[in-house]
Amino acid sequence: MSAKSKAEFQLPHAVEAIPGTEGWERIYPYHYRFVTDDPERRAYEEKMFWFYDGLHYPEPMYPFDIIWDEAWFLALSQYNTRIFAIPPVYGVDHRIVNGYLYISPVPVTDPKEIEARVAHFMERAGYYYQNWDRLVAKWETKLKATIGELRALKIEPLPALEDSRVVFEGVGESKGYHLLRAYDQLIDLGIRCWQYHFEFLNLGYAAYVTFLDFCRKLFPDVPSLRLAQMVAGIETIMYRPDDELKKLARKALELGVDGVLSSSGGFAQVETALKGTEAGRKWLAALAEVRDPWFYISAGTGWYHHDRCWNDDLDLPLASIRTYLDKLRQGVAIERPVEQIRAERDRITAEYRALIKSEQDRATFDQLLGTSRTVFPYVENHLFYVEHWFHSEFWNKLREVAAIMKEHGFIHDVEDIWYLKRAEIKDALWDLVTAWATGVKPRGPKVWPQEIQWRKGVMEKFRAWRPPPAVGTKPEIIQEPFTVVLWGITNESLNAWAKLREAGDGASIPRLTGFAGSPGVVEGKARVCRSVEEIGELQEGEILVAPTTSPSWAPAFVKIKACVTDVGGVMCHAAIVCREYGVPAVVGTGSATSVIKSGTTIRVDGSEGTITVVP
Amino acid sequence: MKASPLVCWLHDCSQGSTALVGGKCASLGELMRAGALVPPGFAVTVAGYRQFLAGSGAQHLLASHLEQLDYRDPQALDAASAEIRAHLESATFTAQLEDEIAEFYRRLGERCGDAAVAVAVRSSATAEDLPNASFAGQQDSFLWIRGAGQVLQYVRRCFASLFGARALAYRARMGFDHDKVAICVGVQKMVDSSAAGVMFTLNPSNGDPSTILINANFGFGESVVGGEVTPDEFMVNKVGLEILRRVVSRKQVYYTVDRESQVSRRFELAAELQEAPSLRDEEIVELAGIGKRLEQHYGYPLDLEWAVERGTAGATDVFILQARPETVWSNKARVPASPAGASPMDLILSTILAGQRLG
Numbered sequence: 008m009s010a011k012s013k014a015e016f017q018l019p020h021a022v023e024a025i026p027g028t029e030g031w032e033r034i035y036p037y038h039y040r041f042v043t044d045d046p047e048r049r050a051y052e053e054k055m056f057w058f059y060d061g062l063h064y065p066e067p068m069y070p071f072d073i074i075w076d077e078a079w080f081l082a083l084s085q086y087n088t089r090i091f092a093i094p095p096v097y098g099v100d101h102r103i104v105n106g107y108l109y110i111s112p113v114p115v116t117d118p119k120e121i122e123a124r125v126a127h128f129m130e131r132a133g134y135y136y137q138n139w140d141r142l143v144a145k146w147e148t149k150l151k152a153t154i155g156e157l158r159a160l161k162i163e164p165l166p167a168l169e170d171s172r173v174v175f176e177g178v179g180e181s182k183g184y185h186l187l188r189a190y191d192q193l194i195d196l197g198i199r200c201w202q203y204h205f206e207f208l209n210l211g212y213a214a215y216v217t218f219l220d221f222c223r224k225l226f227p228d229v230p231s232l233r234l235a236q237m238v239a240g241i242e243t244i245m246y247r248p249d250d251e252l253k254k255l256a257r258k259a260l261e262l263g264v265d266g267v268l269s270s271s272g273g274f275a276q277v278e279t280a281l282k283g284t285e286a287g288r289k290w291l292a293a294l295a296e297v298r299d300p301w302f303y304i305s306a307g308t309g310w311y312h313h314d315r316c317w318n319d320d321l322d323l324p325l326a327s328i329r330t331y332l333d334k335l336r337q338g339v340a341i342e343r344p345v346e347q348i349r350a351e352r353d354r355i356t357a358e359y360r361a362l363i364k365s366e367q368d369r370a371t372f373d374q375l376l377g378t379s380r381t382v383f384p385y386v387e388n389h390l391f392y393v394e395h396w397f398h399s400e401f402w403n404k405l406r407e408v409a410a411i412m413k414e415h416g417f418i419h420d421v422e423d424i425w426y427l428k429r430a431e432i433k434d435a436l437w438d439l440v441t442a443w444a445t446g447v448k449p450r451g452p453k454v455w456p457q458e459i460q461w462r463k464g465v466m467e468k469f470r471a472w473r474p475p476p477a478v479g480t481k482p483e484i485i486q487e488p489f490t491v492v493l494w495g496i497t498n499e500s501l502n503a504w505a506k507l508r509e510a511g512d513g514a515s516i517p518r519l520t521g522f523a524g525s526p527g528v529v530e531g532k533a534r535v536c537r538s539v540e541e542i543g544e545l546q547e548g549e550i551l552v553a554p555t556t557s558p559s560w561a562p563a564f565v566k567i568k569a570c571v572t573d574v575g576g577v578m579c580h581a582a583i584v585c586r587e588y589g590v591p592a593v594v595g596t597g598s599a600t601s602v603i604k605s606g607t608t609i610r611v612d613g614s615e616g617t618i619t620v621v622p
Numbered sequence: 623m624k625a626s627p628l629v630c631w632l633h634d635c636s637q638g639s640t641a642l643v644g645g646k647c648a649s650l651g652e653l654m655r656a657g658a659l660v661p662p663g664f665a666v667t668v669a670g671y672r673q674f675l676a677g678s679g680a681q682h683l684l685a686s687h688l689e690q691l692d693y694r695d696p697q698a699l700d701a702a703s704a705e706i707r708a709h710l711e712s713a714t715f716t717a718q719l720e721d722e723i724a725e726f727y728r729r730l731g732e733r734c735g736d737a738a739v740a741v742a743v744r745s746s747a748t749a750e751d752l753p754n755a756s757f758a759g760q761q762d763s764f765l766w767i768r769g770a771g772q773v774l775q776y777v778r779r780c781f782a783s784l785f786g787a788r789a790l791a792y793r794a795r796m797g798f799d800h801d802k803v804a805i806c807v808g809v810q811k812m813v814d815s816s817a818a819g820v821m822f823t824l825n826p827s828n829g830d831p832s833t834i835l836i837n838a839n840f841g842f843g844e845s846v847v848g849g850e851v852t853p854d855e856f857m858v859n860k861v862g863l864e865i866l867r868r869v870v871s872r873k874q875v876y877y878t879v880d881r882e883s884q885v886s887r888r889f890e891l892a893a894e895l896q897e898a899p900s901l902r903d904e905e906i907v908e909l910a911g912i913g914k915r916l917e918q919h920y921g922y923p924l925d926l927e928w929a930v931e932r933g934t935a936g937a938t939d940v941f942i943l944q945a946r947p948e949t950v951w952s953n954k955a956r957v958p959a960s961p962a963g964a965s966p967m968d969l970i971l972s973t974i975l976a977g978q979r980l981g
Contacts, residue, residue: 095975125971133967217966217973224959226832228825230859230866358861362831364956371960371969378966486977526864528903614864 018053019478022104028465031106034070034428036077039103057102057109058477061597062574063310065554067106067469069425070462071405071432072312074194075398076101076108078201086205087487091135092127093209095486106469109478112487135210139381143207146385150203150392157196157400162189162407164414165443183440186411190436193404194429197397204393211382218375225363225372230523230614235577236586237356238379241348243387245580248304248317249561251297252324253341256331258293262286265332274321300396306539306559309394312425316399323559326543330562341565348587386578395557408432415439416452418459426462427455476597519603521571521596523616524582529591530610530621531568533603550611552603556581564588569611571599571618585613593618628670629722632663632810642667644746644806649945656919658912658942662733663741663810664726666777668748670719671804674781678713680706684800693794696787703787710782715774723777723809724770730811738768740812740879745780748804765842765886766812766879773809780807813941814879815929817900818843819853821909822948823860823917823924829951831923833866834858834910838900840891841876843927843943850875850888854900858910865906870899905930908940916945923948 019041024031032040042048068076084098097113115121135142165182172178219234259265264287267280281287298318306323307314317324331341356376363369409424417435418424427435435451442449534549536542542563545551550569553560557580564570568590570581575594585592591613593599599618603609608621626642635643635651643651647665654660675681687702715723731737744763762783764776783789784805793800817838825833837853839845846853851874857867876891901909909928917924927944960969 093974094971095977121975129967129971132970136967136970213970213974214966217970220973220976221959221969226830227828228830228833228857228859228866230862230864233859233862355861359832362860364831365958367958367962368960371958371964374966375969378970484977486974490978523866526859526862528865614859614866615868 015481016056016477016479017475019057019102019104019109020049020053022475022478025105025468025472028105028468031465034462034465035068035073035103036428039101041102041104052102053479055100055111055479056477056482057111057479059474060108060110063308064108065574066311067466068103068108069312069466070428071425072310074197074429075201075310078198079205081198082201082205083209086209091132091210092124094121094124094128099487099490104474104478105472106466107474111479112485112490114482114486132210135207136214136378143385146203146206150200153196153200153203154392154397154400157193157397157404160189160192160196160404162186162404162411164411165440181444183444187436187440190408190433193401193408197401200393200397204389207382207385208389211386214378214382215386218379221371221375222359225368226359230526231577232523232525232582232586233355233359235582236352237359237376238383239578239583240384240387241345241352243384244391245387245558246343248301249558250343251301252327253331255290255294255297256328256335256341259290259328259332260335262290264290268325269329269332274325277325303396303399304391304558305395305399306557308555308557309398312402316395317559319399319403323539327559327562330565334565339565343587412439415443415449417449417455419456423459426459517620519596519599519618521593521599521616521618522577522582523614524575524577524579524592524594525585525590526614527589527591528610528612528614529569530608533605533607533609535600535603535605536563537600550609552599553581554600555579556584569613571596571603571611573597573600626669627667628673628719629664629666629726632660632665632808635665641748644668644748646744646746646944647806647808650808650810653916653942653945656916658916659939661811661813661941661943662730663808664730665746666723666807666809668804668806671781671806673716673719674713677716678710680709680713683709688790688800693791699787699791703785703790706785707782710785711778713778720774723774727770727773727809730809734811740766740768740884741773741809742812743767743773743776743780744808744810745783746806746808747784748806765844766884768884777807777809781805813929813931813943815842816840816932817905818927818929819846821913821926821928823913823926824948824951825857826950829954832860834860834913836901836906836909839873839876840895840900841878841889842886843929844877844886845875845888847927856901856906858906860910860914863907863910863914865903868899870897872896873900901930905938905940912940912942916942920945920947923952
């Protein structure tokens with residue numbers, strides 16, 4: 008490694024702490040910090056390349072929400088290192104700097120060991136690829152069972168006196184013990200769910216990367232979005248929630264209750280009005296039928312506790328239904344043109360295929376495309392089961408635990424729970440339960456509220472800080488499939504990051520680059536929407552600028568001229584949906600929502616992947 | 623048997639007419655058949671050339687000058703070439719040929735609504751443009767020629783260009799017989815182009831067959847073809863017809879017609895245009911679409927010359943002026959990108975082992 012490449016990124020230990028946050032390290036697991044008191048570990052940390060995982064964590068980490076990070080830290084790494092023996096890579100290591108999460112793929116450096124892992128990999132991964140559909144079906148069963156256990160989990164308050172049943176049925180256990188056990192089970196279910204999350208994911212990515220690599224050999228200039236289009240599923244589970252809303256909108260028109268739905272007021276008001284009529288009750292019954300599970304779709308990515316799902320807030324789907332009703336009344340078709348999308352996918356595939364001259368290459372193309380299309384439904388569908396459905400129910404279960412802690416004075420507000428690490432919650436519950444059992448005052452109410460207050464201040468300061476895109480030493484090669492596909496770590500992206508860092512303040516950048524997500528060029532007024540709640544402000548024909556989008560954002564896409572996001576690659580929701588609507592998209596710009604202001608006229612080139620401010 | 627025509631319309635030609643009208647004219651006819659918009663015009667055929675040569679009294683010159691010529695002696699070569707060409711350029715046409723050329727020119731003028739329609743007069747060699755025997759650039763091309771008299775004059779010059787020093791040496795080296803070769807002439811309406819240039823239906827730098835690459839400058843295509851400017855470069859994806867990259871260069875000169883003297887010449891490009899894109903996005907996309915269709919018609923990658931004429935009413939015509947098979951990548955023996963007999967598992971393994979290389 009040359010001195011020059013070392014100098015490109017700051018060393019992790021050189022990143023300065025933010026004044027007023029001293030001691031922040033204690034709010035995260037101890038092994039997440041970069042260390043200076045262990046020379047061996049420090050040397051390792053300096054030679055590794057750590058990049059900021061803005062894709063999953065556009066915000067600083069909440070002490071509780073880091074559970075999913077720990078879960079995938081374990082799950083991804085174990086599958087690479089210990090289960091499938093991916094020859095040249097171990098897992099992905101994690102650290103936190105000033106609240107932001109950095110990750111680093113760990114290579115296998117000994118060629119002999121790589122060699123030794125090959126046979127295991129071929130046997131084990133080969134088995135999964137060969138039995139993909141059967142194993143995925145089994146996966147679905149396992150995951151649904153896990154969600155079933157989560158739903159069945161009871162979080163019960165602590166009674167002043169245990170029910171007499173405990174005595175007369177000889178139960179021999181208290182509600183205090185049950186609370187501790189339920190919390191452990193809750194955490195266990197979360198970790199288990201993530202064990203499954205990664206069971207197929209990296210193999211799926213590896214097959215997809217192989218297809219991409221092969222196509223780039225044949226077609227060095229091929230836009231990534233075209234490759235994505237050849238592989239992406241057309242009727243995947245992720246579209247289902249939005250499809251259900253469209254059906255509900257049509258149903259409302261059929262039943263003649265669309266006027267009630269479109270009247271002002273939140274869902275509670277609308278529901279009251281609907282209950283008063285036969286047609287209204289019919290519509291509500293149709294709604295009830297699809298809420299489980301399709302309304303467990305999160306308004307965000309599902310990674311943060313504040314990403315609420317539709318079932319948490321029915322105003323969210325109601326707003327979408329209203330948008331669809333408007334469109335239907337204008338005579339605009341709202342259904343996805345599935346046949347057209349399929350025809351376009353087939354046309355693109357056939358055209359690329361026809362450009363391949365060698366028969367051998369055409370056969371390989373067919374094989375790899377086939378493999379990619381086999382694995383891809385999992386890559387797309389797991390998100391609904393894990394990040395949306397499971398997470399949404401999981402956050403709410405923890406809110407039930409938080410309610411008990413609030414009742415006992417451990418926290419002032421249910422939403423304060425996220426400022427505690429899961430191990431701290433366990434400690435606090437012990438404090439709470441033993442004090443309850445003993446009939447004394449717990450210590451917690453004098454400890455946690457002030458600690459939480461301080462942590463809130465620290466996180467505010469973290470939020471104002473701009474994490475460097477990467478720290479450490481740039482490697483010559485990255486072989487970890489997940490890292491390659493998901494973050495698109497390439498020379499170009501690294502150079503762009505380095506430039507962004509030089510430019511410092513985003514406001515001075517007249518031109519932003521990202522991934523070309525959906526082709527085409529348009530000019531229009533930008534509308535920055537930081538969350539799905541803000542899409543109501545979008546006007547017809549504006550350009551949506553968002554941190555990221557998810558299926559909850561779907562109604563926005565019927566209005567917009569183009570879309571720009573901070574995070575995401577060519578397979579992200581915004582890119583896929585824009586391709587379907589035929590509007591340009593530039594995704595993964597890193598900083599569009601902080602650089603672009605609402606009302607600014609911008610030019611979005613979804614073929615080049617650039618955004619320019621029009622003077 | 624019907625005698626070969628001395629002159630014929632380009633739209634009556636096709637790829638199969640090479641022996642009659644030369645490669646360039648045959649190709650223009652084929653382009654018309656392929657549905658491309660090609661400026662109308664006519665060809666003076668091999669039969670026309672032979673009649674001219676017979677009537678010129680130049681045979682004895684050819685015999686005496688070329689049989690004993692030492693082709694490695696550049697001075698002797700130049701002298702012989704000059705003498706033969708001077709003779710041909712001042713020779714008279716047969717009355718029949720002269721009448722036919724004049725008549726076709728008159729009818730072309732009628733068709734274009736301009737009796738003195740400006741034309742390009744280009745030689746069309748019978749051995750030119752054939753894969754592996756490229757004479758490209760060895761014959762002459764004259765722009766913005768007006769009036770039957772001028773046309774006749776430049777047709778003669780094209781005939782004479784068959785005896786340029788380089789052409790003589792080339793034929794000698796390749797073993798072609800001077801009596802057997804013939805040259806034809808294409809006379810084609812001149813496009814008063816706003817922008818022009820070349821287009822490859824693959825990426826010439828990496829061979830990507832899914833890419834269309836366009837080089838463009840303002841005015842006629844001469845500045846691009848002759849390498850006098852660094853042209854604008856537009857990269858278009860062939861499958862989706864979207865523009866992947868625009869590299870707008872600083873272009874200092876361009877060619878167009880001098881309205882006063884009515885000749886084509888080089889001009890300094892106005893300062894505000896020098897760094898402006900020479901093509902609009904919709905023109906780029908239309909052009910690429912034409913390239914894609916033509917490649918499908920011919921069945922192989924092409925190297926095309928094109929010109930865009932912007933009408934006053936905002937209408938734009940995109941003309942194709944020339945189509946040649948792309949030779950560099952098409953002649954390369956393609957090594958399959960995947961090893962023989964590799965299973966998807968083998969390929970997945972090798973992809974993981976290769977990883978993403980960072981510079």
